[in-house]
Amino acid sequence: MSRALPQVEPDPGLPSRVTVYEVGPRDGLQNESATVPTEVKAELVRRLVAAGLDTVETTSFVHPDWVPQLADAADLLDLLGDEGRGPRRPVLVPNVRGLDRALESGVGAVAIFGSATETFARKNLGRGLAESVAMFAPVVERARAEGLWVRAYVSMCFGDPWEGPVPVPQVVDACRRLMDLGCHQLSIGDTIGVGTVGHVHRLLDALGAAGIGPERVGVHFHDTYGQALANTMAALRDGVTVVDASAGGLGGCPYARSATGNLATEDLVWTLDGAGVETGVDLDALVETSTWLAGRLGRPSPSRVVTALAG
Incomplete structure (x- = not known):
């Protein structure tokens, strides 16, 4: 029996092409x-690139005590060589020291990781919102001076496990502070997966009114309540064309236990293929990769599409 394929029914309300920003090697494995x-890890990155994922976030140059799973960042990039460098291979950097280490490894793109709430900023970064912006300012300035592409993540944009609902104006303010530093792209994160479609529309409208249009925004949804794909499609209808996803649906956040897996790249690609939206991703190769990785991790993939196609 041949593999099932989605029936293609083009949706004129969606972008003609979407960039899948693959975060599995970093956000998934951390x-x-x-x-x-x-x-x-190196084999995972190579397989993802071979499957057509042009943008793959490879690792993080955080202190090994914070995220020991990614303590081998420099070794990984050495192993990957040119495959792990350039503007399509971002790495996360938490501060100037992290940027120094990343530059020593010859990276071409970096991401900083801020917060929309004071509590999570202190838990994740060890400092408040204003202090974290001050910490990131020289990082972005130097990265730009070195010719690097810079992304700004903002977490807890749709809810916080300690503070509860996060007012949209508060989120917009946090996003503007980081983008005003000179970042090229903003990724808004639903770290604990509580966002809903209406909330997505409202936040994107508010960001647009503040001068951060959808052409500069990526979306990063976790699937804790099964809303990641619906929220992503809502964002695409508002003009967003960059979506963060993790092969096999791996991921979470080591500083927020209620944060479960990311939107599975396979589930996203299946949906976009069915809507006639180009991604450049070979779904068969991607499913094979996630099946391979699940074997290395010793457990099945959380992705529904991987489960269906690899079964």
């Missing part, structure tokens, strides 16, 4: 209880 060998 939450694993066991450390994944560097060689496996």
